[in-house]
Amino acid sequence: MNLLEKTEIQQLLEGHTPQNRKRREDALLIMSAALTAVDPAQAVLNRLAYNPASAVLTVGEYAYDLNYYKRVFVIGAGKAAAPMAGALAQLLGERVTDGAINVKYAHLGGAPVGSKIAITEAGHPILDMNGVAGTKRIAKLLKATTPEDLVIAVMSGGGSALLELPVEGVTLEDMQALTAQLLKTGATINQLNTIRKHLSQVKGGNLARMAYPATLVSLILSDVVGSPLDVIASGATVPDTSTFAQAWNALEQFGLTAEDKGFKPLVPEQILKHLQLGVSGAIPETPKPTDSLFANTRNIIVGDNRVAAQAAAQKAGELGYNTLVLSTFVEGEAREVARVLAGVAKEIASYDSPIPKPACLLAGGETTVTIRGDGKGGRNQELALAAALALEGLENVLCLPLATDGSDGPTDAAGALVDGHSVSKARAIGLDALTYLAQNDSYHFFQRSTELLKTEPTNTNVNDLTLFLVW
Missing domain, CATH: 3.40.1480.10 (MOFRL domain)
Structure with missing residues (x-):
């Protein structure tokens, strides 16, 4: 540019x-x-190579024989997801079976043209209905995968807001209210994502859980200082090292668990209730590094x-x-x-x-x-x-x-x-x-x-x- x-x-x-x-x-x-x-497309192409004759896709130090896989899916979310997915469509052509990505409104530059990858434009930094609808489309694809499928995820900054499916009992409006409050406080991206990961069905490694038992390769364009994998786009495909307790403590730090002048909490009650259940151990934690579901998952930084x-x-x-x-x-x-x-x-x-x-x-x-x-x-x-x-x-x-x-x-x-x-x-x-x-x-x-x-x-x-x- x-x-x-x-x-x-x-x-x-x-x-x-x-x-x-x-x-x-x-x-x-x-x-x-x-x-x-x-440039996102070039960043992807710099790390990938595909040999049509042998059908071998090389991603960094890893090689994948596409003849082994019955289907190849492309999913993802972020401000750079369109050109990243476009680069994959250009590289793999008809090898892509299906796909779905979420991008920020007006961020369609470099989008895959004529491919099978569906694109949903959605809100950022505040989650909207389109973001939830697009995430449901991605979840539907992943829930149908088998060990004979390859899933390639393209993740970039903005993915935390653009890729979201709230946990049961928490609504879109609840998440919007929470995000708006946190943005006002000056919370860091790490704090924001720690909280959102524990209120989501896809963040904090949960997207990898959905894709299991398929092979998963995640190509990541980092928007986080130091490029910690579990923070970028809320670590959707990465083992989560954060806990419910840390999420609760972050809310406490900014005074968001207290009542506003004695009337109501500063964040929706359903969010506080869910986090309290997590802290008490009544509901399971996000997937951790020891979880076997990550055995066939690779997360690769392509640019930062x-x-x-x-x-x-x-x-x-x-x-x-x-x-x-x-x-x-x-x-x-x-x-x-x-x-x-x-x-x-x-x-x-x-x-x-x-x-x-x-x-x-x-x-x-x-x-x-x-x-x-x-x-x-x-x-x-x-x-x-x-x-x-x-x-x-x-x-x-x-x-x-x-x-x-x-x-x-x-x-x-x-x-x-x-x-x-x-x-x-x-x-x-x-x-x-x-x-x-x-x-x-x-x-x-x-x-x-x-x-x-x-x-x-x-x-x-x-x-x-x-x-x-x-x-």
């Missing part, structure tokens, strides 16, 4: 000196390289944040920058992370340390936002606004935080591109950056200051990537 080819992004280059315009173009080229490196960060660093080097990937494990409050990263950029600007100018500093991961106001925005936009405040008055520094899926929070923006003049320029048109930050209203701030980065859906998702250029 070349971000410079997008018309709406051109506004980020207008009104700047030739030198500043060039640096902004560099930033967009560097991020373009990162997105290209984690580190791949994107390394590609960005390589491109930056080609453009003449000294590069440093500071970390791909960045977590924490977006505004606090912004101040820390801006501090490193200031160190480079002042002392040529830890790398000399011209420098490209990269950090990957996924921050969180604790909602304090009633504004609109996402973690990358909030990080950009806090960084703009930290960089105010500095020459020759810019910052670009990017949601690699092209959708930052509940907005149509992927991030924002700011520099040391962003705050003063906004002030000149009546915008106070501190007020907007206090209201969590970064989207409207950057919309008015024309610094929003809009990529449209990228059809990939490997967390966030933040770039600082210093020259």
Whole structure:
């Protein structure tokens, strides 16, 4: 993906000196390289090989003789599921017997054309009826499998919301209410998924339980810091190491098990009841690593944040920058992370340390936002606004935080591109950056200051990537 080819992004280059315009173009080229490196279809094809003559499918270090299997199913869910499934359809052709995937609305780029793989568009980050209906379709396929079947799952970020079949007694509305409450608290993706896995018939290894006794190969594009298999897309095909007790404790941590002013719990009572039954041992745990159902299951990471960060660093080097990937494990409050990263950029600007100018500093991961106001925005936009405040008055520094899926929070923006003049320029048109930050209203701030980065859906998702250029 070349971000410079997008018309709406051109506004980020207008009104700047030739030198500043060039640096902004560099930033967009560097991020373009990162997105290209984690293109979902290519990520799948990079790890798979198929020989039609021998009918052998090689997946990483594993080989599967398709002549042995009577049927091949393709299932999955996530923002990148369409191009991942499209790559499989392209590679295997008529060998695919049937399939079903769930994708986020408007994330159909690269979808399998003319194949037998059915696609359901559904809601994200809040589960909707389409997501449940699509998951029921997947479950119906899996429940009919035998030891002579091969199931290939394509899983990516967003799969936690898009692939869901609540446990008996818990409704779609209950899950929507729970997710909305957790998103407000600033819960980490790990905490969110631990809770959802224990309220689901498909998460936390339960999808693998459905597929058993078929052979299962899961191709995973990671959107979780460090790529822990049991967390990505809520570990639907992976042994679950979390427990009902941890799920309950996470709710307790955010005060969601207490009553609201003495009237009712902050999350639906049926959810609390189910988790309490699990804690007491009255209902079984999610499948654990010792479960024999995982004997014929393989889970393979095909792309993650580190791949994107390394590609960005390589491109930056080609453009003449000294590069440093500071970390791909960045977590924490977006505004606090912004101040820390801006501090490193200031160190480079002042002392040529830890790398000399011209420098490209990269950090990957996924921050969180604790909602304090009633504004609109996402973690990358909030990080950009806090960084703009930290960089105010500095020459020759810019910052670009990017949601690699092209959708930052509940907005149509992927991030924002700011520099040391962003705050003063906004002030000149009546915008106070501190007020907007206090209201969590970064989207409207950057919309008015024309610094929003809009990529449209990228059809990939490997967390966030933040770039600082210093020259």
